[in-house]
Amino acid sequence: MKKLKNKGELAVVVVCAVVGFLLAAQLRSVKLNSAADATNASRLETLQNLYNEALDKQDGLEQQLAQAQHELGVYREEAAAGGGSAALVHELEQLSITAGLTDLEGPGVAVVLEDSSSANVTGDEADYLIHDSDLLSVINELRSAGAEAISLNGERILATSEIRCTGAVVTVNGRRYAAPYVIMAIGDANTLYNALTMRNGVVDILSQWGITVKVTAGELLLIPKYNGTVEYQYARTAQEPEERGE
Amino acid sequence: MPELIGLLVGLVAGVLFPWAIPSQYSLYVAAGLLAALDSALGGFRARIKGEFKLDVFLSGTVGNTAIAAFLTWLGQKLGIPLYLAAVVVFGTRMFQNFAEIRRELLTSRQKRDKIGQDIVLEPEDGTK
Numbered sequence: 001m002k003k004l005k006n007k008g009e010l011a012v013v014v015v016c017a018v019v020g021f022l023l024a025a026q027l028r029s030v031k032l033n034s035a036a037d038a039t040n041a042s043r044l045e046t047l048q049n050l051y052n053e054a055l056d057k058q059d060g061l062e063q064q065l066a067q068a069q070h071e072l073g074v075y076r077e078e079a080a081a082g083g084g085s086a087a088l089v090h091e092l093e094q095l096s097i098t099a100g101l102t103d104l105e106g107p108g109v110a111v112v113l114e115d116s117s118s119a120n121v122t123g124d125e126a127d128y129l130i131h132d133s134d135l136l137s138v139i140n141e142l143r144s145a146g147a148e149a150i151s152l153n154g155e156r157i158l159a160t161s162e163i164r165c166t167g168a169v170v171t172v173n174g175r176r177y178a179a180p181y182v183i184m185a186i187g188d189a190n191t192l193y194n195a196l197t198m199r200n201g202v203v204d205i206l207s208q209w210g211i212t213v214k215v216t217a218g219e220l221l222l223i224p225k226y227n228g229t230v231e232y233q234y235a236r237t238a239q240e241p242e243e244r245g246e
Numbered sequence: 247m248p249e250l251i252g253l254l255v256g257l258v259a260g261v262l263f264p265w266a267i268p269s270q271y272s273l274y275v276a277a278g279l280l281a282a283l284d285s286a287l288g289g290f291r292a293r294i295k296g297e298f299k300l301d302v303f304l305s306g307t308v309g310n311t312a313i314a315a316f317l318t319w320l321g322q323k324l325g326i327p328l329y330l331a332a333v334v335v336f337g338t339r340m341f342q343n344f345a346e347i348r349r350e351l352l353t354s355r356q357k358r359d360k361i362g363q364d365i366v367l368e369p370e371d372g373t374k
Binding site for chain 1: 248249250251252253254255256257258259260261263266267268269272275276278279282283285286289290293298299300303304307
């Protein structure tokens with residue numbers, strides 16, 4: 001009887017020891033895990049620093065680009081002054097406008113689009129936000145009405161420019177922009193204005209969703225030049241047919 | 247008293263244990279810990295009340311721990327925090343066990359005294 005009782009006591013003691021062991025181990029592991037969280041936090045800080053460095057580097061590169069473009073302008077002027085024909089200079093000017101190499105000014109319209117402020121009745125938040133497709137339809141309408149140069153939030157829209165939904169924002173020329181969106185177009189102000197505001201036109205349809213669209217005609221709009229570089233890696237000028245045939 | 251010594255030994259062993267428990271097993275250890283704590287308190291209570299049975303105690307300890315670990319595992323598979331069931335049950339039982347231990351310890355002297363009185367009283371009866 002006595003022996004049995006000792007056995008029982010031993011069992012309880014052993015279980016108590018197990019409890020103590022688990023308790024200590026668990027405490028240590030919890031402490032270790034919170035230390036790991038702290039490590040993650042410091043890692044976040046490191047990444048933030050790296051990000052800031054990358055941003056600085058990007059700024060530096062943009063400056064470099066501006067300088068290079070400035071030099072290019074100087075060379076062009078020199079070339080024009082140095083006996084280049086007037087036709088050549090004119091063509092160069094036309095092409096720089098097309099390529100977005102120069103700031104442009106002229107009459108046109110400014111379109112301001114803001115997300116809908118009306119009450120949400122369909123339950124789908126996305127119906128009331130401006131999408132890339134809305135911006136594209138406005139720009140398409142402007143182009144169709146003969147706009148010569150277009151910018152979106154100060155970003156020049158070129159033939160190669162993308163307007164793409166990236167989450168809550170829209171990426172244009174690799175940069176992200178959020179609402180409100182300001183689209184400027186240089187062209188015949190009246191034509192552009194009428195093209196946008198005609199019945200069942202773009203503005204009409206967008207307004208049905210409560211999206212605020214303000215179109216104003218302006219005498220003098222400034223459209224900045226394209227801030228990046230255009231490189232052609234795959235496309236090259238096609239050869240003459242007879243040369244290709246040989 | 248030996249229980250406290252066992253607890254201390256376990257604590258020291260846990261602190262000196264060379265490996266840390268990986269974080270993904272942390273939940274299992276917690277559930278097992280609760281089960282073991284419940285068993286230890288239950289065993290202590292049973293010994294104080296004098297109704298301790300070794301086989302009941304051991305089967306309870308092993309079984310409860312196993313079920314607690316199983317519930318944790320199942321909960322992780324199902325996406326339901328089933329280990330909460332173990333937490334609630336063991337937590338409640340711990341309070342009950344503690345209450346019984348407390349009552350037993352507090353009233354044991356009175357009982358002893360009463361038993362003593364009865365024993366003292368009996369010969370008096372006999373003499374009469």
